[in-house]
Amino acid sequence: MSGSKCARLSGARVQQLLDSVDSVLFDCDGVIWRGDQAIPGAAQVINLLKEKGKRVFFVTNNSSKTRKMYAEKMSVLGFDVNEEEVFGTAYCSAVYLKTVCKLEGKVYLMGSDAMRQELEAVGIQQTGVGPDHISGKQTDWANVPLDPEVKAVLVGFDAHFSYMKLNRAFQYLTQQDCLFVGTNRDTRLPLEGGKAVPGTGCLLLAVETAAQRQAQTVGKPNHFMFDCVASKFGVDPDRCLMVGDRLDTDILLGSNCGLKTLLTLTGVSTVAEAEAHQQSGCAERQGMVPDFYVESIADLLPALQG
Numbered sequence: 292m293s294g295s296k297c298a299r300l301s302g303a304r305v306q307q308l309l310d311s312v313d314s315v316l317f318d319c320d321g322v323i324w325r326g327d328q329a330i331p332g333a334a335q336v337i338n339l340l341k342e343k344g345k346r347v348f349f350v351t352n353n354s355s356k357t358r359k360m361y362a363e364k365m366s367v368l369g370f371d372v373n374e375e376e377v378f379g380t381a382y383c384s385a386v387y388l389k390t391v392c393k394l395e396g397k398v399y400l401m402g403s404d405a406m407r408q409e410l411e412a413v414g415i416q417q418t419g420v421g422p423d424h425i426s427g428k429q430t431d432w433a434n435v436p437l438d439p440e441v442k443a444v445l446v447g448f449d450a451h452f453s454y455m456k457l458n459r460a461f462q463y464l465t466q467q468d469c470l471f472v473g474t475n476r477d478t479r480l481p482l483e484g485g486k487a488v489p490g491t492g493c494l495l496l497a498v499e500t501a502a503q504r505q506a507q508t509v510g511k512p513n514h515f516m517f518d519c520v521a522s523k524f525g526v527d528p529d530r531c532l533m534v535g536d537r538l539d540t541d542i543l544l545g546s547n548c549g550l551k552t553l554l555t556l557t558g559v560s561t562v563a564e565a566e567a568h569q570q571s572g573c574a575e576r577q578g579m580v581p582d583f584y585v586e587s588i589a590d591l592l593p594a595l596q597g
């Protein structure tokens with residue numbers, strides 16, 4: 292599989308690539324679905340890969356769902372998937388706090404109810420989910436009651452993000468021994484029709500700015516997402532393919548972990564962006580150049596059906 296990077300994957304090369312891997316990691320949004328609609332042919336690709344003995348995993352930075360919720364969504368869309376194969380940042384950040392940080396204490400959670408569920412599933416108590424309205428004046432905010440058992444602040448996607456939550460996270464983080472973890476740094480959540488909404492990266496940056504501290508992030512491109520899969524299923528990086536629609540998260544994760552990488556053009560990034568990274572001469576940007584690209588993962592179908 293050596294040679295020039297960023298090559299269109301077609302013809303005999305598809306089979307060659309598939310023969311060179313045992314495991315395939317897929318990003319979700321922009322790869323196997325867009326919003327609530329499956330990418331045409333995606334379910335067939337996933338199901339045929341599994342039928343042919345490949346191990347398939349899903350790695351998503353989106354923290355708004357538990358593994359169970361993702362598995363249910365996939366099942367509705369026709370994917371043959373069980374929840375152990377899904378690695379979202381709600382789950383992975385709970386694992387990170389438990390196994391890497393060995394957290395003893397509670398989490399101040401700026402995030403979703405799905406994140407609360409994944410934390411509780413690994414035995415970590417939390418406080419903070421839901422709206423937190425402001426009252427009183429600045430001196431009251433500075434002396435807002437804090438839970439003494441909180442030993443970490445975790446920031447994920449929080450539709451109830453507010454000034455009071457930012458303040459509360461800040462007050463916890465002024466305690467030097469308080470851990471600071473974020474799910475991911477994606478700045479935008481793309482929607483259909485060229486629309487987008489602000490992503491978790493915006494919320495995390497607000498907390499980092501206030502606290503004057505940098506969070507440790509769990510999601511792609513941090514290799515922890517891959518470590519989570521690899522440690523549980525014994526994945527060999529040399530025989531693993533990462534498929535994604537974003538160069539700065541999916542493809543960079545693949546490069547960071549020594550995986551083969553495939554960009555699909557049904558989501559955020561373009562071939563022109565990949566080529567610009569390749570031609571930049573900048574060593575750091577080479578990690579964002581995929582080995583191959585396809586218009587859609589449905590381009591893998593002929594080789595799988597043959």
Ligand SMILES: [Mg+2]
Binds near residue numbers: 318319320537
């Ligand atoms: Mg994506």
